[in-house]
Amino acid sequence: MRFTSQTSSGGVSERLFTLGEIPGVLWTPQDATGPRPLILIGHGGGRHKKDPGVLARAHRFVAECGFAAAAVDVPDHGDRPKQEKYQRIATEIQARAQAGDDPAPLIAEFQALVARQTVPEWQAVLDAVQALEYVGVGPVGYWGVSLGCGLGVPFVAAEPRVRAAVLGLGGAQASAEAAARITVPVEFLLQWDDERVPRSEGLALFDAFSSAEKTLHANPGKHGDLPAFELDSTLRFFARHLR
């Protein structure tokens, strides 16, 4: 793990790093010492580790809860090189959607392919970040919607360090199988008028989680219209389960 820059604002320290080929960012309280809960944030499709939505969440996790937060670029995103195998599928998904065909089966296939790379990558990032004295081995949470849900579900299913997850804007076709292996508390965000994930698909994914505590928060609006008050709820959810 190699740190390439460090800045801070509003009591939150931000460190850019690379771990092998993975570019990442770690947020902690300024002058943090000792172990603390850590939230891994998965960004959406076409976004990156310092997307405004990721930044806003990370800053609140750190400033209001004293947690650490980390995000990394998904393959083919942010500071990572484009990879022909992913580009080819992404192009075909767009073509199908424009032709009016259902792109869901191909999106499911794409996310499964990327997850085979990201699950071990994110586990390696957890290893490295938890080895830092000022993060340490505390409980881990995961936050991710849309692509961050498609990649997050197999990650949370595979990684026993994750003790609670906020997921959403994803469907059963891509993720139900891995969701059935998840037993930790889940807060699931669904947009009632999602133009990309059919309502029945989102409801079926919520249904698929094996968690004894899972809570569905559905709100009117399209895929990108998550209401601001859901971030307040996310903070309380993680505070309840990781503290």
Place this chain on the structure above:
Amino acid sequence: MRFTSQTSSGGVSERLFTLGEIPGVLWTPQDATGPRPLILIGHGGGRHKKDPGVLARAHRFVAECGFAAAAVDVPDHGDRPKQEKYQRIATEIQARAQAGDDPAPLIAEFQALVARQTVPEWQAVLDAVQALEYVGVGPVGYWGVSLGCGLGVPFVAAEPRVRAAVLGLGGAQASAEAAARITVPVEFLLQWDDERVPRSEGLALFDAFSSAEKTLHANPGKHGDLPAFELDSTLRFFARHLR
């Protein structure tokens, strides 16, 4: 409005009252003066104005938010006399359910009948309670699930003083028509494994509200298993909309 007793505990003053034939209870902060938000709480079927669930909510609204809270016995419940017209329907609903028939149409009919009485009763209670100096004319919220939803939906639809409502455990068959006239923020509670309200009925009722801000909270469990953390969410919902 005639007060018949006053007690207090934990900083919360509780006054029993009657308004005409309606027995009610009013909770306020001890030594309250001046106007404040008021939450009307509707109890469930077979319950009453001082049901433990009603009491627990009222105490938190008052102690944590400084609101006033009120609840009254629904006709045929609590301290009110049994009425033959309601008893007859209640008996028939039980008989149908035991015979394996769908009681939903009769429940819908029953709730509509009772609501014709409770809507004006609850409006009279609001008038009387808001005339008290230590409650005053502040924003009003409504909380009610199950029967409290079946009677609450027509009440919230009819009463412009209500500015936000927590509803749930009800279905579209009984309540969709009135729900379509509701435009204030709604937090809607749905139990994913509700043995009394089919999941599709609950989802369809959430869909029916015309509110620009409505949020569905669905959790695993049966009709009576609302998780405790939803009351925390209720407090924040009312604080956001009534303060």
